[in-house]
């Protein structure tokens with residue numbers, strides 16, 4: 389069975405922001421919504437935080453990516469009263485806006501801060517792995533846009549796919565434990 | 577904010593409207609059980625009428641706040657009737673409890689307000705009251721579970737929270753009675769002689785519940801100080817961070833210490849009913865309500881999600 393997943397390679401990420409821009413364009417999210425100065429919550433489906441680590445001469449810049457981790461056991465789905473947040477058969481967590489009442493229980497509950505409240509939708513929004521593209525055989529917009537091939541997307545259950553190989557080198561940022569993410573990070 | 581590889585995100589989605597909802601849920605949830613006690617014990621119709629009305633009005637106001645806080649209030653009915661309703665969500669369970677409680681507190685209030693032929697009505701309030709009492713306590717407890725179910729915010733994810741909310745709901749419910757019932761009792765024929773006794777009973781219990789609340793609050797904050805980063809940051813922001821003015825001034829001093837001084841220093845000493853006793857009870861009640869609301873607000877605002885991205 390298909391189980392979509394993604395690996396983000398922080399070793400090769402150069403922090404150019406192409407993924408953020410491509411996502412915003414694909415999913416019509418206005419970039420000016422980003423509330424960077426407030427440092428509270430991403431106003432986009434994906435974003436990254438620039439962190440300087442270490443001291444000279446071993447200093448480096450690290451780009452920590454913010455994105456929905458597509459939890460295998462998603463707390464956001466567990467708490468959603470109306471069943472608007474749901475998980476598809478191929479493991480992608482989506483929101484059905486016909487049912488969403490905008491209570492933001494899911495936004496508060498997501499342990500990765502991956503959801504934000506979209507002003508125009510009047511509801512939460514988050515990464516969908518570009519489900520509409522994936523269903524047509526395309527890659528998610530961010531994956532296609534990344535110049536250094538730092539975001540790799542594919543079927544985790546397919547032993548021949550690139551993600552399923554890279555997954556073994558990566559970590560699952562499972563905090564709190566037990567959500568079992570399908571987005572994996574290769575540490576810098 | 578980045579600290580030791582952990583990103584802290586302060587909860588900013590739920591604000592004073594949800595705080596008001598949690599506050600009214602606790603208050604209204606415990607108002608009716610107190611009324612029911614006076615019904616079972618001494619068949620006191622006046623107290624029952626007052627209590628069920630406080631509960632009924634409180635819970636309707638609370639539901640109103642909940643609905644206007646939604647980003648899509650026009651879809652609120654889906655919380656009860658969505659085709660994909662999620663029974664595992666505390667929001668769903670709670671919405672049902674509260675809706676049932678609204679109906680039953682209304683049903684309970686009915687015979688005390690409308691004049692119904694009396695001999696047959698004793699059984700009706702006893703049965704309806706028992707159901708409503710259960711639902712009322714469930715409502716108050718649920719306001720704690722609603723936050724407790726949120727695993728990302730460890731500060732809320734503790735068993736003390738529901739207990740704290742129930743005790744705080746009790747003190748708020750009691751103080752409204754102390755403010756309203758003496759006046760009502762004095763005006764009701766045949767009940768004047770009970771006014772002072774009932775007020776003293778309620779106020780003594782109120783004073784104890786206020787002290788318990790303060791004690792629980794400090795146990796809660798102290799355990800949080802020993803917890804993980806998220807809990808620690810939350811407790812710090814309450815004790816000496818940006819929420820400290822609300823906490824120390826409104827919750828501790830205005831909401832607890834001053835009312836305790838008023839109760840122990842004045843109203844609990846007057847055994848006769850007088851206008852000043854009533855006036856001071858009203859003032860104490862207002863202060864307790866302010867403290868009780870601010871408590872919810874402070875706890876909501878102190879919620880912090882700790883995200884470790886690696």
Ligand code: SF4
Nearest residue numbers: 456457459462464498
């Ligand atoms: S990362 Fe957050 S929004 Fe995404 S599936 Fe997990 S809990 Fe839901």
Ligand code: SF4
Nearest residue numbers: 468488489491492494
């Ligand atoms: S905001 Fe919408 S998707 Fe989120 S928990 Fe509420 S109803 Fe579900």
